[in-house]
Amino acid sequence: MPDHQDLGHRDLQNQPDHDHGALSRGDFPPEFTWGVATSSYQIEGATSEGGRGPSIWDTFSATPGRVVDGDNGDVAVEHYRRYQQDADLMAGLGVDAYRFSVAWPRIQPTGSGPVNQAGVDFYSRLVDALLERGITPWATLYHWDLPQPLEDLGGWPSRDTAYRFAEYAAHVADALGDRVKHFITLNEPWCSAFLGYGSGRHAPGRSDGAAALAAAHHLMLGHGLAVQALRERVPDAQVGITLNLYPVTGAHDGHGVDDAVRRIDGLSNRWFLDPVLRGAYPKDVVEDVAHISDLAFVADADLETINAPLDFLGVNYYTRHVVAPGAFPGTGLVEFTDRGLPTTAMGWEVDADGLFDILTRVTRDYGDLPLVMTENGAAFDDEVGADGTVHDPRRIDFLAGHLAAAARAVRAGVPLRGYFAWSLMDNFEWAEGYAKRFGIVHVDFDTQERTVKDSGRWYAAFLAGDRTQY
């Protein structure tokens, strides 16, 4: 297992393995926050309305071959105009909170300069619609839709983008901070940096390892600067960042597996956890990437800025990484393998114990910072039946199993404070387009009709206090 210095945190009691039984909301602390999550580009549509400027995802999805079926977010699920209806859906589910993201290109169409009042007005109306229904708004400032003009000026590999992000955060704080008291600066900087600038699988579609490392740094620098901007303007706000984290396990116990685990745990988890929560890059991973970049972009005070005190860490959990040394020992190449477990429509193995493992690991290694599950969910190929219902038993099993793992983590001493199901409704699933459905509410993408799936009814019953089997 990766060698972490033990920061002497609470001894997390060992818990029995995945036990099956009954689960209810009562297995969590009474003040626990229950919600659903979405993001702007995935649901809003209206990409040319209300003064919105183009984002890198508008450009990327318009590039042939980048997104399945040539799908894009131009229409999405029309949340920009259907937000009242969708707020009613959330109220019907009985959620306490709604995690959405603010589209930077709606607030500043070119990524800098004066705000676009129509964009501010939309999110103000959305926040009021939530508050009217007793739903607490949680706002993510950046969920991947960078204004295209900033990409044209260098994008996240450029330090200036971090400064533009802090200015944008200040505008959002000024506009919504009187009613929004929960902010997430970034969603999954790992994806923004390594999929956007490393593999090119996500917008802006660049494949340049050194640029990806610079992007990761400037995303985290922007996070730290945005925390300062939020604290200055909304002193009573709860501020965090969301990281997609993975437990990493060796495929076997043969030669070289431990180093494969260390490498992937380093690049997937510690490359972001350590700067944000400890104020330093992990030394072993700095060595691993030295052949790609000397990190010359890191300025003296950066890590102190990045290590801004937080009120919570958002954790997105979907699956575990299982790794083995690559075919060429000594090259550092790593193979990702699977164990033949059931998989979701994304091909991700269903592994609820991985949620327990990653939550307890973060608390054990990084201390008692409150954690919030800002995303957890599964894609399955759902269909509306002749009777108008959507039976999605595998998604119910997924959610129940992961909530049971979350309850185990709470019993083990993890300071878990909330859970947001991904996602409220089927939406634009990035490079997969509309082919992958994560919603607990089904959307007919032709008619925009919303149909609460069995999993949505199950979640509503769970939130109402019903006990459920898992």
Ligand SMILES: N=[N+]=NCCCCNC(=O)[C@@H]1[C@H]2[C@H](O)[C@@H](O)[C@H](O)[C@@H](CO)[C@@H]12
């Ligand atoms: N190569 N490769 N990729 C493997 C890693 C991809 C990880 N993707 C996520 O975590 C995204 C997160 C996102 O916030 C949300 O906007 C997405 O809809 C969900 C579902 O996909 C998850």
